[in-house]
Amino acid sequence: MAFGPYLLLASLEGLVTAAVLALMALGLSLVFGVMRVVNVAHGEFYMLGAVIAWWSASLISGHPALGFLLALVVSPLIVAAIALLSDRLVLRRLNYEPQATIVATIGLLYIIQQLALTFYGPDARPVQAPFDMRLALPWFGYSAYKLAIIAASIFLIIATWIGLTRTKAGLVMRATQSDPDTAQAFGIPVDRVYAVVFALGAGMAALAAVLIVPIQQAHYLMGQDPLLLSFVVVIIGGLGSLRGTVVAALFIGLSDGIISMFFSPTLAKMLATLLVALVLVFRPQGLFGTAAR
Amino acid sequence: MAALRPLLATERLSRSFGGLKAVDNVDFCLAEGETRALIGPNGAGKTTLVSLICGRMPASTGRVLLEGRDISRLPAHKRVRQGIAYTFQITSIFANLSVLDNVALAAQRQFLDERSSSRGRVEQISLDALAQVGLAPYALQRAGSLSYGHQRLVEVAMGLALRPRLLILDEPTQGLSDGEIETFIALIRAVGEFTTVLLIEHNMDVVMALAERITVMDQGRVLAEGTRDEIRANPAVQRAYLGSVR
Amino acid sequence: MTPGTKALWVHLCLVVLLFALNFLLPEYHRGILSRVMVLSVFAMGYNLAFGYAGMLSLGHAMFFAAGLYGAGLTAYHLGWSVWPAFGAGFAAGTILAVIAGILALRTKGVAFMIVTLMFAQTFYLATLYFTTYTRGEEGLVLPQSARALSLFGISFSLTDPTVRYMLALVLLALVLFALLLLVRSSFGRALVAIRENEERMRMLGYDVFANKLSALIVSAAVCASAGAAYALLFGYAGSGFASIQYSILPLLWVLLGGAATTLGPIFGTLFMFYAVDITSSYTDAYMVVVGLALILLILYFPKGIAGAIRERWLPWLP
Incomplete structure (x- = not known):
């Protein structure tokens, strides 16, 4: 294959990564933006999403699309419920104190990961894609499902954006984000907003996982790398900025796809991690963010 | 003047x-x-x-x-x-430390440079500053337990212990x-x-x-x-x- | 007795007790305790940064691992003997702390946590990338010859359990008393005050950055000594010790034992080690224990064991 098609393939793969990453990072960014806390267990919510997707798809025999559709509905709901529960039981009692929250979500990470290992096991298991079609390009065939992921992600991002800017719920969230005390004074139940946002963030991670699981199997350690990448995206995009997050996801996803096709993935990860740390040190508002308020 | x-x-x-x-x-x-x-x-x-x-x-x-x-x-x-010493508009003393320790934090700084960490002199300067603001009797109390007015005076004593110009x-x-x-x-x-x-x-x-x-x-x-x-x-x-x- | 001498006695008693335990405990527990002592030195180093100076780092595994690899790589590949290898580990951790500190201390709070986490992750990935030298996850097993120590003309083998126990105890005692001295010095008190109110200390003329950087360097140096000692005493250096988990564990030990107490890290490490040891004989789900412990501690017991003792009974405990 010549270099051009090779690059096209890398870019397509990168776009798929970017699409899923954007969804997941959006959840993390939403939680950080509104609640001002960092959820280290976000990657585990993603993993749970994939595991539950496998489980719910295995309940239904018949056309694979049925199982997938069930997973698409059930998985984000269950994960959101788990997140809601952890918010009520733990985070709220810590008053969302940022450092204590990080410690607590680390604890959550360990628990979820271990439980997944105990009950789901160490194997990687696939979920069948809802449809099996290959698009014939002149140089290679490409899975239509992967393109559908990109489309679904774009749709969901736009829906999130509309939800945040055009609906009453979005207004309430933005009010809470800009000043929780004032919001409380105006009768917004800040407490409940936090719970919903935390659940929503986790649900988005689960949704991203359901989309990816037909092309990447469900495994109990699968949350680690995406967590790191989402951090990278959220930090480079500017903490809590929706537009920055999407742009950064595109940038990271594409470069990850292209770099790891040509270089050692460990080296790529190493350099990316270091780069993000340095961005935080020298430009804490992110590469695309504006200066802190 | x-x-x-x-x-x-x-x-x-x-x-x-x-x-x-x-x-x-x-x-x-x-x-x-x-x-x-x-x-x-x-x-x-x-x-x-x-x-x-x-x-x-x-x-x-x-x-x-x-x-x-x-x-x-x-x-x-x-x-x-x-x-140049600055005392805060919002009282920001160290509530868990004693009044004397608060002031000593201000006083000890100048000796850290000279490497002649003489605890006696730090204590003397701190006690002087406390006497000046009239808080000497409270020296060993927890700063956070003082009345608001006295906490403001601790703040001033910390300023004085810096021996500012x-x-x-x-x-x-x-x-x-x-x-x-x-x-x-x-x-x-x-x-x-x-x-x-x-x-x-x-x-x-x-x-x-x-x-x-x-x-x-x-x-x-x-x-x-x-x-x-x-x-x-x-x-x-x-x-x-x-x-x-x- | 003044509080100062009382505290000194308590610390002395603990060291004597640990000394005596070498002769009282069965082999298996002596082995565990040697490990616990080295790891509590790691926790003590972490405690200086986190407990006393208030720097919640999520990257201290890199300092421990720098010590581990500094000693392990030089002993394995260059055939360095115990003392120079230990020195190399110590130096590696300290130098790394200077660089990481100057960069990471430009941030604070959550950003500081993430930056330290990412630095440590970079270090971890580096141990995997240079797998030719480090053997990655599998790790290096130091040969017998690298673990012969000569002291006052007598030579000891670090594979001997008693030698190992005693050396771990010496390291623990040295670090314990050094930190006891340090936290009661004017530097130590300045650190605590900086933790409580940075801005106020700045306006009392303290160079907050320099104080925090010094604290981080000392903290890292202690952690690196623990790492170097671990590599030499137990003859193994693997990249698992550089992973995120080994940044979280000292946090857990310190939280459990009591942040900003000199004895807390020892209690915390000991307790957690046995908790995991006992649960793992029933189930291999020990990570659930770690996770639950973290959550319950931060929720109900944020001051830890020694912190609670200090609060209830012994207010003079440093």
Whole structure:
């Protein structure tokens, strides 16, 4: 294959990564933006999403699309419920104190990961894609499902954006984000907003996982790398900025796809991690963010 | 007094937040040994000006001179070591430490450089500072257990233990009772004998009792400067400030 | 007795007790305790940064691992003997702390946590990338010859359990008393005050950055000594010790034992080690224990064991 098609393939793969990453990072960014806390267990919510997707798809025999559709509905709901529960039981009692929250979500990470290992096991298991079609390009065939992921992600991002800017719920969230005390004074139940946002963030991670699981199997350690990448995206995009997050996801996803096709993935990860740390040190508002308020 | 060489001067000092000029081209001069009050309506830029002087905030443009030397680029802690002490508007003492330890934190700093960490001398300086503000009997109490008025005095004692050349007091009498204010006036009068004092104050009785000269700020600029009588008689000041209070 | 001498006695008693335990405990528990002592030195180093100076780092594994690899790589590949290898580990951790500190201390709070986490992750990935030298996850097993120590003309083998125990105890005692001295010095008190109110300390003329950087360097140096000692005493250096988990564990140990107490890290490490040891004989789900412990501690017991003792009974405990 010549270099051009090779690059096209890398870019397509990168776009798929970017699409899923954007969804997941959006959840993390939403939680950080509104609640001002960092959820280290976000990657585990993603993993749970994939595991539950496998489980719910295995309940239904018949056309694979049925199982997938069930997973698409059930998985984000269950994960959101788990997140809601952890918010009520733990985070709220810590008053969302940022450092204590990080410690607590680390604890959550360990628990979820271990439980997944105990009950789901160490194997990687696939979920069948809802449809099996290959698009014939002149140089290679490409899975239509992967393109559908990109489309679904774009749709969901736009829906999130509309939800945040055009609906009453979005207004309430933005009010809470800009000043929780004032919001409380105006009768917004800040407490409940936090719970919903935390659940929503986790649900988005689960949704991203359901989309990816037909092309990447469900495994109990699968949350680690995406967590790191989402951090990278959220930090480079500017903490809590929706537009920055999407742009950064595109940038990271594409470069990850292209770099790891040509270089050692460990080296790529190493350099990316270091780069993000340095961005935080020298430009804490992110590469695309504006200066802190 | 004003004929003495200036201890502190600012030259065209400015600081803006976004489009708002909180401090706008201020030339401000403070003579060695004087007690100066800085007054003005809320939002006039008093605290910002003082923050620029002691380095808590960087200036957008302009310079700060201490005895003619440019200190604009020095970080806050170095300015403190050069003799500029700042006491906080919101009491920020170490509630879990004893009163004496609070003041000792201020006093011990100067010995860390000399590497002659003599605990005896640190304690002596701290006790002196506490005696000066009348808190010696409370030295071993937990600072957080003191009354609000006394906590304010701990704050002043920490300032004194730095043995500053310029002591900046940011609204020191806010929240004090009348009786405590009387004590406070006597204290600052005594301190003013050997230190230059810059006082941000809303209570005009305190200002009139202590300040030899008064600087009035409004909307980031110096509106007027002069003796008490000059300021009282200044029509612009009356309009902008005194009028609005009464 | 003044509080100072009382505290000194308590610390001395603990060291004597640990000394005596060598002769009382069965082999298996002596082995565990040697490990616990080295790891509590790691926790003590972490405690200086986190407990006393208030720097919540999520990257201290890199300092421990720098010590581990500094000693392990030089002993394995260059054939360095015990003392120079230990020195190399110590130096590696300290130098790394200077660089990481100057960069990371430009941030604070959550950003500081993430930056330290990412630095440590970079270090971890580096141990995997240079797998030719480090053997990655599998790790290096130091040969017998690298673990012969000569002291006052007598030579000891670090594979001997008693030698190992005693050396771990010496390291623990040295670090314990050094830190006891440090936290009661004016530097130590300044650190605590900086943790409580940075801005106030700045306006008392303290160079906050320099103080925090010094604290981080000392903290890292202690952690690196623990790492170097671990590599030499137990003869193994693997990249698992550089993973995120080994940044979280000292946090857990310190939280459990009591942040900003000199003895807390020892209690915390000991307790957690046995908790995991006992639960793992019933189930291999020990990570659930770690996770639950973290959550319950931060929720109900944020001051830890020694912190609670200090609060209830012994207010003079440093």
